[in-house]
Amino acid sequence: MASVSASLESATRGAKSSAALEFLKSAPKKLLINGKWVPSKSGKTFETLNPANEQVLALVAEGDKADVDEAVKYARKAFEDFKWANLSPHARARFLLKIADLIEQHADELAELETLDNGKPLFESANIDIPGAAETFRYYAGFVTKIYGETNPSDPSMFNYTLREPVGVCGQIIPWNFPLLMASWKIAPALACGNVVILKPAEQTPLTAIRLGELICEAGLPEGVVQIITGFGPGAGSSIAEHPDIDKVAFTGSTEVGKIILKASAGNLKRVSLELGGKSPNIIFPDADMPSAVFGSALGIFLNQGQVCCAGSRVFVQESVYDQFTDSLSQMASTLTLGNPLDPNTRMGPLVSKEQHDRVKGYLKAGKAEGAKAKIGGEPGKQEAGYFIQPTVFTGVNNQMKIAREEIFGPVASAIPFKDETDVVLQGNDTDYGLAAAVWTKDINRALTVARKLKAGTVWINTYGILDPMSPFGGYKQSGFGRELGKYAIDLYTQIKSVWCKIG
Numbered sequence: 001m002a003s004v005s006a007s008l009e010s011a012t013r014g015a016k017s018s019a020a021l022e023f024l025k026s027a028p029k030k031l032l033i034n035g036k037w038v039p040s041k042s043g044k045t046f047e048t049l050n051p052a053n054e055q056v057l058a059l060v061a062e063g064d065k066a067d068v069d070e071a072v073k074y075a076r077k078a079f080e081d082f083k084w085a086n087l088s089p090h091a092r093a094r095f096l097l098k099i100a101d102l103i104e105q106h107a108d109e110l111a112e113l114e115t116l117d118n119g120k121p122l123f124e125s126a127n128i129d130i131p132g133a134a135e136t137f138r139y140y141a142g143f144v145t146k147i148y149g150e151t152n153p154s155d156p157s158m159f160n161y162t163l164r165e166p167v168g169v170c171g172q173i174i175p176w177n178f179p180l181l182m183a184s185w186k187i188a189p190a191l192a193c194g195n196v197v198i199l200k201p202a203e204q205t206p207l208t209a210i211r212l213g214e215l216i217c218e219a220g221l222p223e224g225v226v227q228i229i230t231g232f233g234p235g236a237g238s239s240i241a242e243h244p245d246i247d248k249v250a251f252t253g254s255t256e257v258g259k260i261i262l263k264a265s266a267g268n269l270k271r272v273s274l275e276l277g278g279k280s281p282n283i284i285f286p287d288a289d290m291p292s293a294v295f296g297s298a299l300g301i302f303l304n305q306g307q308v309c310c311a312g313s314r315v316f317v318q319e320s321v322y323d324q325f326t327d328s329l330s331q332m333a334s335t336l337t338l339g340n341p342l343d344p345n346t347r348m349g350p351l352v353s354k355e356q357h358d359r360v361k362g363y364l365k366a367g368k369a370e371g372a373k374a375k376i377g378g379e380p381g382k383q384e385a386g387y388f389i390q391p392t393v394f395t396g397v398n399n400q401m402k403i404a405r406e407e408i409f410g411p412v413a414s415a416i417p418f419k420d421e422t423d424v425v426l427q428g429n430d431t432d433y434g435l436a437a438a439v440w441t442k443d444i445n446r447a448l449t450v451a452r453k454l455k456a457g458t459v460w461i462n463t464y465g466i467l468d469p470m471s472p473f474g475g476y477k478q479s480g481f482g483r484e485l486g487k488y489a490i491d492l493y494t495q496i497k498s499v500w501c502k503i504g
């Protein structure tokens with residue numbers, strides 16, 4: 001660490017990866033356009049902070065409309081030159097496999113960068129985010145050689161078949177909660193289908209996307225296939241959403257911004273896919289295996305400090321076990337060690353930013369003001385610096401309270417009692433969102449019946465939060481539309497051409 005500046009040394013205290021520190025030293029970070037790292041045209045940069053100590057990790061180029069225009073120009077050229085789409089599928093698959101290998105080879109470095117930039121425990125970055133990103137590239141590498149068209153049963157005088165072709169230039173705007181994983185959910189299927197991309201990471205967490213850009217260059221992808229434009233929502237993000245020469249926009253983030261993106265996309269009728277907010281019901285029946293239900297519910301709301309779009313933030317507990325269950329959930333919350341997320345024993349780090357910290361503190365206030373009781377937590381963390389919030393379980397909540405209706409995006413469980421199956425299905429579905437849900441019971445008939453009745457894109461039975469690149473993910477209602485992951489992402493990133501040929 002001798003050559004690292006004193007301020008960087010202080011901002012990264014606890015970091016062990018010399019590669020991560022080397023990466024941070026070579027700031028300001030630039031934009032990736034046409035295979036080259038370039039400063040923003042305005043010359044502007046912004047700071048990215050370590051939310052555990054509020055110190056600056058790096059300066060990052062602030063891209064805006066002029067940079068997006070430039071990125072689109074080269075992306076369009078790469079697409080129209082068929083540099084990527086017309087490569088042999090086997091060759092394209094090998095590039096994706098190479099990216100997966102490189103992510104794995106740099107896993108320790110990427111995990112530390114993710115934890116430094118986002119605040120999530122290293123335990124999570126190292127075991128969930130980074131391996132998940134590599135697996136996503138590997139999964140879609142397998143798809144490149146399996147994107148089929150069809151032969152249609154046309155009149156014998158005709159031969160009619162379909163081709164699945166790439167959509168073109170894809171703008172991809174991602175959030176800060178799973179930065180590298182979200183980048184891979186976006187980039188991997190788009191590339192598998194032969195598209196070219198312009199990725200905009202969230203301004204709070206640009207680092208691993210930039211490092212991924214470097215690894216993509218190292219893998220040797222043709223220039224112009226992947227651009228990384230760092231910057232803010234209004235500016236870089238809005239320029240992507242509005243751009244007349246971007247064919248598709250894929251967005252993960254808040255429902256509020258999702259609506260703005262949908263409107264902005266109307267100018268040239270971009271294809272749009274949106275993965276937005278949630279207020280997912282996590283339903284506990286009295287016959288559930290209680291230790292598993294408590295553990296799974298804690299994971300459902302406290303993983304990543306609750307900054308998860310499919311977090312089980314409304315915990316519905318049947319009246320007869322409400323007190324017992326909320327006691328156990330609070331007890332489990334009390335065992336979560338808050339602290340420097342780089343410490344491998346830490347189970348809860350800070351929230352990502354001051355803005356998010358203020359927001360969550362506002363909800364803690366609102367919950368108390370509406371009469372909910374914090375059985376545990378309910379306050380910011382006691383650390384000297386950093387955006388910590390104590391894991392919180394609110395009891396005495398009803399489904400009409402603000403803390404039961406609005407997405408908090410923090411480690412705050414709202415525990416709501418229910419009478420019976422009919423009641424909980426009604427309450428569970430009484431929300432604007434529909435991203436995920438869970439049900440805990442040993443009665444398989446009840447589990448399957450409730451799973452059918454819940455209006456959500458994912459339902460977990462006797463587990464919570466399991467995701468895998470093979471299984472589709474996306475929302476009902478205002479949680480968005482389009483399904484990422486699995487074979488469904490191939491629909492998002494291809495368009496179908498019907499070809500007619502007259503015979504004879």
Ligand code: ADP
Nearest residue numbers: 174175201202203232233234237238253254257
């Ligand atoms: P959050 O509220 O959780 O920070 P946002 O929905 O604001 O989530 O942000 C998700 C992503 O959307 C980020 O990359 C952000 O920069 C981007 N974004 C925010 N506002 C806009 C906008 N008006 N147009 C396009 N992108 C935006």
